[in-house]
Amino acid sequence: MVRLNTLKPRLQAATNTRLAPAPTAMVERKRGSAGVRDRERIRLRDCGLCQACAVKGITAVGIDVDHKIPLWAGGSDHESNKWLLCTTCHNEKSAAEAKRRATGELIK
Numbered sequence: 655m656v657r658l659n660t661l662k663p664r665l666q667a668a669t670n671t672r673l674a675p676a677p678t679a680m681v682e683r684k685r686g687s688a689g690v691r692d693r694e695r696i697r698l699r700d701c702g703l704c705q706a707c708a709v710k711g712i713t714a715v716g717i718d719v720d721h722k723i724p725l726w727a728g729g730s731d732h733e734s735n736k737w738l739l740c741t742t743c744h745n746e747k748s749a750a751e752a753k754r755r756a757t758g759e760l761i762k
């Protein structure tokens with residue numbers, strides 16, 4: 655049984671606890687046929703090549719359309735924030751982002 659005089663200070667402490675800031679509103683990604691058209695536009699724009707490999711002077715077939723700055727980090731769903739990546743680059747980038755997200759580190 656909990657005594658009222660011990661419950662009251664705990665209740666006050668709990669209500670005085672600062673709440674974590676609310677996550678920023680995430681942009682909704684395009685889905686369905688609009689998403690398919692968007693990804694196809696990015697594939698054509700990027701000539702079907704992985705853009706991260708291209709920066710390193712490597713030619714690799716791009717497979718996945720990726721958000722350069724993830725939506726959860728405040729990135730836009732506009733095509734200027736998208737690029738084509740090979741599966742290896744996409745997996746490496748996603749793993750690094752997941753680690754940053756877990757630690758609360760922001761991506762810039």
Ligand SMILES: [Zn+2]
Binds near residue numbers: 744
């Ligand atoms: Zn690549």
